[in-house]
Amino acid sequence: MKWLVVALVALSASAQAQTWPAKPVKLIVSQAAGGAPDILARLIADGLSKRLGQQFVVENRPGSANMVGAQAAARSAPDGATFFFATAAALVTNQYTFKELPYDPVKDFDAVAMVGKAPFLVVAHPSVPAKNMAQLLALDKAEPGKLAFATDGPRNFTGMVAAWINRLAGARFVAVPYNAMPQGVQDTVAGRTQLAVLAIPIAGPFLKRGELRPLAITSATRAPGFEQIAPIADTLPGFDFVGWFAIVAPAGTPQKAIQVMNRAMDEVLRDPPLVSRTTSFGVYTEGAGTPQSTAQFIAAERERWGRLVREIGVQPE
Numbered sequence: 286m287k288w289l290v291v292a293l294v295a296l297s298a299s300a301q302a303q304t305w306p307a308k309p310v311k312l313i314v315s316q317a318a319g320g321a322p323d324i325l326a327r328l329i330a331d332g333l334s335k336r337l338g339q340q341f342v343v344e345n346r347p348g349s350a351n352m353v354g355a356q357a358a359a360r361s362a363p364d365g366a367t368f369f370f371a372t373a374a375a376l377v378t379n380q381y382t383f384k385e386l387p388y389d390p391v392k393d394f395d396a397v398a399m400v401g402k403a404p405f406l407v408v409a410h411p412s413v414p415a416k417n418m419a420q421l422l423a424l425d426k427a428e429p430g431k432l433a434f435a436t437d438g439p440r441n442f443t444g445m446v447a448a449w450i451n452r453l454a455g456a457r458f459v460a461v462p463y464n465a466m467p468q469g470v471q472d473t474v475a476g477r478t479q480l481a482v483l484a485i486p487i488a489g490p491f492l493k494r495g496e497l498r499p500l501a502i503t504s505a506t507r508a509p510g511f512e513q514i515a516p517i518a519d520t521l522p523g524f525d526f527v528g529w530f531a532i533v534a535p536a537g538t539p540q541k542a543i544q545v546m547n548r549a550m551d552e553v554l555r556d557p558p559l560v561s562r563t564t565s566f567g568v569y570t571e572g573a574g575t576p577q578s579t580a581q582f583i584a585a586e587r588e589r590w591g592r593l594v595r596e597i598g599v600q601p602e
Contacts, residue, residue, distance in 0.1 A: 305365050305542045306339040312532075313361075314370045315354025317347040321486055321566040322530065326370045328562055329400070332553035337545070343370075350441075351375040352387060359393035363535040365542030368397060373529050374442070377586045381594040382440035384601045391587075393536050396580035397543050398550040398573035400530035401563055404504035405446065406488045406514065408497040410476045418501040418520040421480075422454050429457035435469030435478040438462040440599055443482035446503055446526055448597040453521045473497065484528070485511070485567025503527060509564060526593075529586075530568065531579055547573055 312330050316322045323345060330341035346354035351374045358369035369375075376390050407418065413432065415421040425432060436444035439462060447460045461478050463469035473481040474496045482503070491497040501517045502508055505525035517524040532550060534543060551573035553559060563570055574582070 305539070305545055306337055308366060309340040309342055310365070311361075311367045312341055312343050312370055313354050313358045313367065314343055314345050315347060315351040315372060315375055316345065318345045321484075321568070322370070322372070325400070325530070325563060325566055325568060328559055329370075329550070329553055332556060332559060333546075333549050336549045336552055350379060350383070352379065352383075355379075355390070356387040358533070359388035359535060361535045363537035363539075365534070365539055365546075367535060368546065369394065369533050369535075370400070371531050371533050373586065373590075376531065376533065376583055377590050378442070378445075378594075380587070381591055382599060382601055394533040395536050395538055395543060396576050396583060397532040397534050398547045398554075398576070399570075399579050399582065400532060400550075400554065400573075401568040401570035402504070403484060403528040403530070403566075403568045404502050404508055405443065405482050405484055405526075405528065406499050406511075407446075407450075407501045407503070407517065408473070408481050408483055408488050408492070409500050410473055410479050411495065411498055412476055413479050413498070415500060416498070417515060418517050421500055422456055422520065425454075425456045425458055430459055432480055433459040433461050433478045435466070435473045435481040436460050436462055437466045437469070438464075440602065442526075442528060445593065445597060445599065446482045447480075448599070449524070449526065449593055450517070450521070452597050453524065486565070489567075508567075508569060531583065532573075543576055547576055 312326055314323055314326045326343050330343050333341040346357045351372050355375040358367060361367035379386055380390050409415060415424055434447040436447050438444045444460055444462060447458060450456060451458055469481060472478045474491060492499055499514045502511060502514045503517055504527050505516055505518045507516060554570045554572050
């Protein structure tokens with residue numbers, strides 16, 4: 286009789302896995318509603334709903350450098366009903382810039398799918414007599430410390446990019462931290478700071494109006510739509526740092542749910558209208574990959590950012 290009960294339980298679990306998702310699925314986003322990550326997550330959720338015949342709902346949990354959303358996702362039941370639209374900060378850089386986290390970015394999540402990568406642009410006020418990274422470094426060599434980067438702080442992405450440029454080039458650019466980066470952008474447009482590292486959708490309008498000039502892109506290769514902008518790596522070999530998004534699940538989520546989610550994500554991310562929208566946000570996708578390749582990518586990013594943080598001397602707070 287006991288074997289019959291075990292068999293029935295196993296059969297029930299198998300049936301549930303085969304029919305995933307059998308109920309609405311939550312996609313936690315660690316940014317506020319209305320921003321590019323939120324819009325992208327909602328487009329993906331809509332595509333998943335259509336393909337899997339079940340409602341995918343975005344839940345915004347912003348705050349504390351992505352930690353509020355990450356903690357909420359990590360503490361969710363691993364039943365396939367919750368996934369996390371994760372940032373590079375939540376899964377990688379936070380562990381190096383904060384002394385303590387309310388979640389474990391390594392142990393608390395299972396990789397599901399890549400979403401895309403988001404390179405940044407190094408931009409300059411038009412008064413800066415440089416049109417590329419090599420010319421910018423030459424200006425700094427001639428007058429060290431004269432030019433200043435507006436950044437979102439030494440422990441955030443743009444601040445670390447500026448510090449890494451200084452490290453690799455032996456440059457003396459001054460980093461000016463801002464609590465609110467829009468103010469940093471306005472100061473650069475006004476010429477109070479001369480340089481900034483900006484996400485493509487933020488930089489775009491200023492570039493079109495001629496208020497800022499693009500000098501380089503932080504990815505190792507040129508970006509679609511911005512082919513005229515050379516990578517920093519053309520001047521500083523090996524430079525390749527981009528923001529990115531990935532889908533992860535609470536650790537222990539059934540593999541069947543992860544596999545089905547991964548295949549549906551790949552279909553969504555290869556849909557031409559969605560690709561066009563993601564590109565307009567400065568996010569470039571090559572499909573979902575596999576759960577294994579996503580996990581390998583995240584692990585490699587942890588190693589690389591760990592090395593970078595040590596070399597530029599960022600101390601966790």
